[in-house]
Amino acid sequence: MKRLPYDEALMDVTTKRDREQRRYHARQPKKIRNVLAQLISKRGYGRVETNELLADQWRIAVGEAGAKFSHACRVRRGNLEVLVANSTVLQELTFQQQQILEKLQKQLPEAGIRALRFRSGPLPGGSH
Numbered sequence: 001m002k003r004l005p006y007d008e009a010l011m012d013v014t015t016k017r018d019r020e021q022r023r024y025h026a027r028q029p030k031k032i033r034n035v036l037a038q039l040i041s042k043r044g045y046g047r048v049e050t051n052e053l054l055a056d057q058w059r060i061a062v063g064e065a066g067a068k069f070s071h072a073c074r075v076r077r078g079n080l081e082v083l084v085a086n087s088t089v090l091q092e093l094t095f096q097q098q099q100i101l102e103k104l105q106k107q108l109p110e111a112g113i114r115a116l117r118f119r120s121g122p123l124p125g126g127s128h
Helices: 005-026 032-043 044-066 088-093 097-107
Strands: 070-076 078-084 115-120
Touching: 044 070, 044 088, 044 097, 078 088, 078 097, 088 115, 097 115
Parallel strands: 078 115
Antiparallel strands: 070 078
């Protein structure tokens, strides 16, 4: 089928219109709430408060004795990563894992904690 000059001209107009629309939409100003949300996310300002709340709720869930030898680090993909001082504490927390998880899910439903992951290593602040 042979193309007519009219068809080519129509395609050129359509292509040009689409290109201009893309350029116009690309130049629109960004909403300030989106810019601020990106900034807060990149700089980690929101995480400081969340980590403090997480540490407090962890202390309540495991008790002062358990919190002395462990530290809740962060929630990643629904897993709460917990740093413990030694393998003995790791084993004890593993035995209590389901009860601790249920307490945390009640205390912090918005955190979306589905599992606990324990890891042995030096605690922040040099304690134990």
